[in-house]
Amino acid sequence: MSSQTSITDSRVALAAKTSAKRVPNSVLGMIIFVATEIMFFAGLMSAHTIAKATVLGGVWPPAGQPRLPVERTAINTTILLLSAILLLIGNRRMRTDRESALRYIAAAIACGIAFVSLQGVEWVALLREGLTMTSSSHGAFFYLIVGAHALHAVAAIIALTWVYVMMRAGKFVPSRFAATQIFWYFVVVVWPVIYLRVYL
Amino acid sequence: MSEQVQHAGHDHPEPGFFLKYCWSTDHKMIAMQYLFTGMAMAMIGGFLAYVFRMQQGFPNHYVPGFGLVTPGRYNEVVTMHGTIMIFWVAMPVLIAAFGNYLIPLMIGCDDMAFPRINRLSYQIFLLSAIVLLGSFLVKGGAFGGAWTAYPPLSASGAYNLTPIGATLWLLAVALEFVAFLLGGINFTVTVMNSRAPGMKMFDIPILIWMIVLATVIFMASAGPLIAGAVMLLFDQTMATGFYDPVRGGDPLLWQHLFWFFGHPEVYVVLLPAMGIVAEIIAVFARKKLFGYKSMLYSTWGVGILSFVVWAHHQFVAGIDPRMANVFTVTTLLISIPVAELVFLYIATLYGGSIRLDTPMLWALGFLAEFLIGGVTGIFLGSSGTDIYLHDTYFLIAHFHYTFVPIAIISVFAGITFWYPKMFGRMMNETLGKIHFWGTVIPFNVIFIPLFMTGMAGDQRRIYSYAQFAEQSRPALQHLRTTSTIGLLVMLSFQLIFIFNFFWSMRNGKRAEANPWRSTTLEWTVPSPPPHGNFAELPTVYRGPYEYGLPGRADDYWPQNAPN
Numbered sequence: 001m002s003s004q005t006s007i008t009d010s011r012v013a014l015a016a017k018t019s020a021k022r023v024p025n026s027v028l029g030m031i032i033f034v035a036t037e038i039m040f041f042a043g044l045m046s047a048h049t050i051a052k053a054t055v056l057g058g059v060w061p062p063a064g065q066p067r068l069p070v071e072r073t074a075i076n077t078t079i080l081l082l083s084a085i086l087l088l089i090g091n092r093r094m095r096t097d098r099e100s101a102l103r104y105i106a107a108a109i110a111c112g113i114a115f116v117s118l119q120g121v122e123w124v125a126l127l128r129e130g131l132t133m134t135s136s137s138h139g140a141f142f143y144l145i146v147g148a149h150a151l152h153a154v155a156a157i158i159a160l161t162w163v164y165v166m167m168r169a170g171k172f173v174p175s176r177f178a179a180t181q182i183f184w185y186f187v188v189v190v191w192p193v194i195y196l197r198v199y200l
Numbered sequence: 201m202s203e204q205v206q207h208a209g210h211d212h213p214e215p216g217f218f219l220k221y222c223w224s225t226d227h228k229m230i231a232m233q234y235l236f237t238g239m240a241m242a243m244i245g246g247f248l249a250y251v252f253r254m255q256q257g258f259p260n261h262y263v264p265g266f267g268l269v270t271p272g273r274y275n276e277v278v279t280m281h282g283t284i285m286i287f288w289v290a291m292p293v294l295i296a297a298f299g300n301y302l303i304p305l306m307i308g309c310d311d312m313a314f315p316r317i318n319r320l321s322y323q324i325f326l327l328s329a330i331v332l333l334g335s336f337l338v339k340g341g342a343f344g345g346a347w348t349a350y351p352p353l354s355a356s357g358a359y360n361l362t363p364i365g366a367t368l369w370l371l372a373v374a375l376e377f378v379a380f381l382l383g384g385i386n387f388t389v390t391v392m393n394s395r396a397p398g399m400k401m402f403d404i405p406i407l408i409w410m411i412v413l414a415t416v417i418f419m420a421s422a423g424p425l426i427a428g429a430v431m432l433l434f435d436q437t438m439a440t441g442f443y444d445p446v447r448g449g450d451p452l453l454w455q456h457l458f459w460f461f462g463h464p465e466v467y468v469v470l471l472p473a474m475g476i477v478a479e480i481i482a483v484f485a486r487k488k489l490f491g492y493k494s495m496l497y498s499t500w501g502v503g504i505l506s507f508v509v510w511a512h513h514q515f516v517a518g519i520d521p522r523m524a525n526v527f528t529v530t531t532l533l534i535s536i537p538v539a540e541l542v543f544l545y546i547a548t549l550y551g552g553s554i555r556l557d558t559p560m561l562w563a564l565g566f567l568a569e570f571l572i573g574g575v576t577g578i579f580l581g582s583s584g585t586d587i588y589l590h591d592t593y594f595l596i597a598h599f600h601y602t603f604v605p606i607a608i609i610s611v612f613a614g615i616t617f618w619y620p621k622m623f624g625r626m627m628n629e630t631l632g633k634i635h636f637w638g639t640v641i642p643f644n645v646i647f648i649p650l651f652m653t654g655m656a657g658d659q660r661r662i663y664s665y666a667q668f669a670e671q672s673r674p675a676l677q678h679l680r681t682t683s684t685i686g687l688l689v690m691l692s693f694q695l696i697f698i699f700n701f702f703w704s705m706r707n708g709k710r711a712e713a714n715p716w717r718s719t720t721l722e723w724t725v726p727s728p729p730p731h732g733n734f735a736e737l738p739t740v741y742r743g744p745y746e747y748g749l750p751g752r753a754d755d756y757w758p759q760n761a762p763n
Contacts, residue, residue, distance in 0.1 A: 022392075022393050023392075023393070025313045025314065025389050025393055028388075028389045028392060028393065029313070029314065029385045029386075032384075032385045032388055032389070033381075033385055035419065035420065036381060036419045036420070036422060036423050037423065038423070039419075039420055039421070039422070039423030040423035040426055040427050041427075042423065042424065043423050043424030043425070043426070043457055043460075044427045046424075047427065047428070047431065047453055047457065050450060050453055051448065051449065051453070055448055062448065133434065133438055133440050134438070134439050134440055134441070136447070136448060137441060137447060137448035137449055138448075140440045140442055141442075144430065144431065144434070
């Protein structure tokens with residue numbers, strides 16, 4: 001029976017060891033959620049690719065439709081990428097200098113808001129030039145994909161702002177901050193793909 | 201972990217009716233909410249089947265309880281039957297109800313990882329069911345463009361004649377997907393993070409593995425369908441042209457996005473059903489599950505292959521024949537791991553000391569009927585034969601030989617098996633056996649004639665064959681009528697189950713903690729389990745299928761028994 005007990009003990013010891021290394025629930029949940037989001041955007045992007053490849057006359061964007069502001073959006077893309085770098089630095093500083101970390105997080109949120117606002121300005125201009133949901137499949141896919149991304153960006157800004165306010169109030173939950181960061185990085189990383197596929 | 205221990209020891213005041221039954225975060229109560237909602241929806245779905253089978257069996261006669269079935273009403277009824285049975289019966293009962301009830305109990309923890317998200321998941325699901333049922337009442341009626349919602353039929357109210365119903369249908373499906381995404385995240389995180397100490401990967405009961413894999417498949421495939429559904433919603437409501445070829449869209453695009461989800465969905469509901477059957481077979485054969493790891497790897501194989509077979513639904517839709525060849529090969533490939541699973545079940549039965557209690561009858565019924573479904577699928581998976589058989593009643597019969605075992609037979613297996621745990625009473629065995637034979641025999645009477653009418657050329661979704669000269673074939677009418685009579689018999693036997701289910705709740709023999717003498721953790725707690733499940737959180741010492749061990753007093757060795 002003694003060998004039996006030692007197997008038992010080693011099992012319990014192993015379980016204790018693995019439980020210490022576990023990924024927190026909210027982080028794991030967010031990773032799974034982001035995976036489904038990636039599939040959602042993959043669906044949209046592949047649909048867009050097919051529409052682009054099979055467009056009547058083989059001209060994209062279709063005749064009479066405005067070109068997308070490639071250059072201005074390149075600047076905007078840089079702003080969004082910058083926000084991820086700021087947040088990354090904020091995360092690193094969290095362990096050593098919380099005050100400076102919070103400043104970086106605030107800067108990341110500001111970049112996010114700037115990105116969404118500039119996108120909004122761009123939309124207004126495009127609508128004036130005659131690109132709408134119903135003007136062509138080009139317009140429909142543009143507003144669908146970029147709009148879906150904008151909604152995600154707004155959600156990320158709200159989430160990170162909430163985490164920021166909670167931290168300012170002295171309630172720092174590391175796993176919640178980590179989960180919000182994952183979502184933020186997802187919003188940032190999916191954008192260059194959209195930019196390359198939809199704008200260029 | 202310390203949080204859980206504290207939680208289990210808490211003394212809760214007895215909550216009021218609303219808090220207890222409608223606002224609970226207890227996984228067992230949420231499972232019951234899903235189970236009862238799913239059963240109610242099953243009755244509605246069954247009633248709809250009765251309506252259109254009556255129209256097929258006795259064309260253009262008054263249907264008792266419904267009235268005259270007009271072409272438009274026929275379309276609504278078949279669409280809603282398919283939608284309800286797949287999305288509001290199979291999914292909530294097999295995954296949400298059994299998953300919620302069994303995951304924490306079988307892996308040895310007190311509740312889900314996110315209990316409040318769990319409650320929210322059910323509430324969104326309930327809302328989706330209300331939206332769907334509400335669509336029966338709007339102007340034009342419920343959606344009548346078939347459960348696959350192909351555009352242009354689904355995209356334009358001028359074609360499907362149910363403009364409001366079509367939008368509500370999309371909305372209901374979207375809400376339901378949100379509910380199951382929340383639930384799926386919860387399931388996966390719980391199983392990864394909350395297992396009892398000592399429960400390693402290969403000590404997890406196969407049912408839990410299969411539910412988790414099913415939710416992973418669901419979450420990986422749902423995204424593209426949601427993307428497609430948003431586009432369809434815009435086509436319906438904002439006059440965009442995503443699926444309109446005249447305006448640069450492509451109707452085939454929907455079929456790809458839909459079936460990219462729709463085919464994995466088949467395995468999303470199949471896997472939990474296979475899991476339930478595996479648990480029951482091991483217990484009632486008193487034998488270790490044959491090839492636990494092979495079973496697991498086969499299941500992974502099914503899950504991965506399920507993502508590359510979808511275009512076999514589109515062989516006649518005008519896809520490139522070379523692509524059809526590829527999808528024929530992948531489709532036939534996926535039958536290998538599924539057949540492997542069935543062989544493993546049969547190998548488990550071989551040489552066991554089999555007890556034929558009601559749950560075991562259902563489990564064996566599942567194997568036999570599902571086998572017919574699988575074998576007939578080979579003809580539909582081959583692009584050559586599919587060109588003839590596509591959209592005939594052969595397909596309907598094949599589909600129901602897979603889905604009735606999944607959504608009906610395995611659910612009955614699961615309910616009769618875990619009923620003592622859920623309600624603390626045993627169900628009546630005699631009534632259970634009558635119900636079993638009264639369901640399985642008429643089930644074959646319904647669908648074997650439909651194989652024949654399908655091979656003779658009967659197309660599906662036709663409200664009256666007499667209206668179409670090339671579809672008429674009066675010589676087949678007796679087969680159509682036989683099928684309808686089979687359904688009437690099968691439905692009337694369900695009353696026995698409903699009676700047994702509710703009668704046993706009060707009058708059944710009191711169930712002990714482990715009436716089936718099973719090894720898994722849910723049988724170590726009292727029946728029904730108290731709030732917090734385990735008085736003391738268990739430690740796991742061995743795999744879940746230690747039966748028929750020589751040299752031990754009992755023929756089973758519970759997972760949590762130190763020696």
